[in-house]
Amino acid sequence: MNKQKDFTFFSKLMACANMGWWKANLATLSYECSEHIAELLGLDKTGIISFEDFDKRILKGEQHLTAIYALGVLQIPESVYLLDTKRGAVWVRSKVCFKETDEEGNTIVYGIVEIQDAPDMASAYQALQYSERLLRKIFKHLPVGIELYNKNGILMDLNDKELEMFHVDKKEDILGINIFDNPIFPEEMKKRLRNNEDADFTFRYDFSKVGQYYPNSKKEGTIDLVTKVTTLYDDNHNPVSYLLINADKTETTVAYNKIQEFEEFFELVGDYAKVGYVHYNILSGQGYAQKSWYRNIGEADGTPLSEIFGIYRHFHPDDRESMIRFLEDARKGAAVKFNHEIRVLRADGAYTWTHVNLLVKKYAPQDNIIELIGINYDITELKETEEKLVKARDKAEASDRLKSAFLANMSHEIRTPLNAIVGFSSLLASTEDVAEKELYNSLISHNNELLLNLINDVLDLSKIESGYLELHPNWFNLAELLNESVAEYACQVPSGIELRTNYPEQDFLVDLDRLRIKQILNNFLSNSLKNTTRGHIEVFYEIDSCCVRIGVSDTGRGIAQNMREKIFERFEKVDSFAQGAGLGLSICKSIVDKMNGRILIDSQLGIGSTFVIELPCQSVQV
Structure with missing residues (x-):
């Protein structure tokens, strides 16, 4: 076998795969790189570069130093970073393979490196590391207590909320205790835990019964706990640990009761004032609405909102069109507010009026969110009152006009018979002709009757208006x-x-x-x-x-x-x-x-x- 030939062949094969090898000397704090990597970094034929110079080439990564120099003892065998090369910025994944000691007693570390053509794999690696840190942060600060035990029941870890709930000063004081020795933990739950059965239960934790089980600063008093127990398994479905989640039932109950009280109060206000509230995501079709909101638009309580928005089966066709147009504009980001009076068809065939207000609270279609907040209220009585007021106003204005005309007519109607009475009375006194006197008397009598009828009508009208008819x-x-x-x-x-x-x-x-x-x-x-x-x-x-x-x-x-x-x-x-x-x-x-x-x-x-x-x-x- 020709070792040199094999070395040349495998070096060429790795170069074709966009890979190379490196050798780190911890004594000289330098790398020796394969020809492909040396060419990428612009090194001379020796392919040697110091740790310090190499670190300067790193533009972005999880570590600001190389894996070897930073970790020394090789705790993390792999790292990803953005490297400055002759080809520009390139994502690199470097992996430690093994180490050995040379003839002079120096530690030599060997590894391979992969040049990424795109940042996808590097980004995935970084996302994984970010997720791990995020999960650890959530675990630490979650507002419920979390305990992690190994398969033998030994406490391996717990979060800060657990320390606070059980009045423990520091984690080290409690790690290593066995859950099966806990004098307060229910025996039934211990049995289910041994059988790897998940369970949810509530029990009263009495601090006076803790005894020597673990050191704590509270020696008396109780808390009501809601506890969830579950078994964690490995890839082969073998149980490896137990997870306990504890929540203080008192705090939860108080908070729940306050929410319930507020919801009931808000429902009561909504029912009394005929005001409804809705919260809806146009893109996901998810949301929440009050009973009064459903009632104000003629829908049955609990109808899925996705079957209401954009359909509006009970709206007047003209109003339905304007609502649908707004939703389409809201999807495009062209509209943020809607304020209209809507006619709603009821079961008896009559229309009522509802005032609808919609507001786009959050517009983030890239996150599948176009969030609407809506308030509606029944204005049927207001509309009816408004209509009555308009009619009353029109009637008052018409009455005012008619009364003005009436006064003008009255002056004419009264003056006409009076003029006839006065005129013919004067002629009656000056004439001697019997036929003329009879005619004048007849005309005077007729006009007297007209005047009397007119006065009677006015008196009757006065009685009717005053309610004394x-x-x-x-x-x-x-x-x-x-x-x-x-x-x-x-x-x-x-x-x-x-x-x-x-x-x-x-x-x-x-x-x-x-x-x-x-x-x-x-x-x-x-x-x-x-x-x-x-x-x-x-x-x-x-x-x-x-x-x-x-x-x-x-x-x-x-x-x-x-x-x-x-x-x-x-x-x-x-x-x-x-x-x-x-x-x-x-x-x-x-x-x-x-x-x-x-x-x-x-x-x-x-x-x-x-x-x-x-x-x-x-x-x-x-």
Whole structure:
């Protein structure tokens, strides 16, 4: 075998694998490197470099010195670092293989080195070391007590919280005790531990019973512990150690009770104020929401949030679109706030109102996090109140306008009969002609009646507004009352119009307020006479077992569809130029409402109108 040839072959093979070898002399504090490594570092043919010079080439690593120089006794046989070479910065993994003593008694260490083409393996190695340190740090500072025993029950390690819970000054005072000798640890748990069975249990730890088991500074008192025991295994599933985790139940219980108390209080506030809260991650679909939050958007409590966000099955289509658009913008990072009033469809088919506020609390899509915080509250009552206020405002504004018009009309309506009365009274005193006197007396009487009716309407309106409208029902013959009104208006009927009646064959007595019935009927007749120029006006009534219907129909000009409801409002008239203040029908409706009845109207433009009052009452056939 040619050793030189073999050496050359293996050196070339390692170089092709981007590897090399090194030899460290601890006496001379120097490395001798293979040709591949020497060429990479720019060394001469000897391939020798001192520890000090080599350390200067290290740019980044877990150790700031080389493995050999730093560790000396070779406690860690492998290290990774970033090395400055002729090719630039290169990740290097160096591994110690063995050591020997030469003829002069010097310690020689041999190793191999791998040149990484990318930092992946080095990064993984560093991540592993970082994880180990992190795990050790967590173990040390975890807010629960941790004990680690070997398979024979000997305590090998414990964390700071355990020392604090059991009042031990330092770890060295307690290491080496055997858990199976613990006088407080339950025997049942010791048995399960020997059988390598995992267990969770609660027990009271009494410090007065510790005795000489371990030195501690607390000789009396108790703590309630929640303990978890588990067995740790090696790769071949052989038990190698026991892990105990202890938590002070008192602290946990107090904290839990406080959380429960706060949650209950928050739920109570949410229920009372109809306010809900949600916390949701758009990307993971995970989150939490209060019961009141579900209720405010029409969803069942406990419905997965991923089945609500982006779907909103109970939202009005327009509102659903705006919510979905916000979520899409939030995913892109183009929107962070949403503040809208949403209509929610309920089971009865009606919509309620919910005010929705959403805020993007954390935007980190690279970590699979787009975190939303949302608060909603039911504003249905507020909306209804707002709507009522708007209607009240509009009504007040309309009433103010109508009252202004009413005052203007009143001045005109009062002045017109007064002028006629004063004027014709003056003419009456100066004329000697009998026919003229009769005409003037008739005109004065007519205008007196108009003025009196106007004043009565104003007085009735005042009583209605103040709530003093009173009814005085009594028995009377309905046909006689209607005939009386017809007779009073017969002289006012123009030529070409027929005033007629249509009654049942038998007369009836009814128990109603006679004066109020006549007032309503006179108003209907007066309106028909004002609006009818041809055809007829008919007064009629009908009676059944529980109610009476009294009406007036005409062949007048009729009423437009959009005016049929308005004419019953105060100060409203179909024709603003027609005589009257626009109070009659409004007063009639108030009287009928007081009698628990209703007014019906049927009218067509150019054909005529029919007004009917329907009143509950007792009746007797005469």
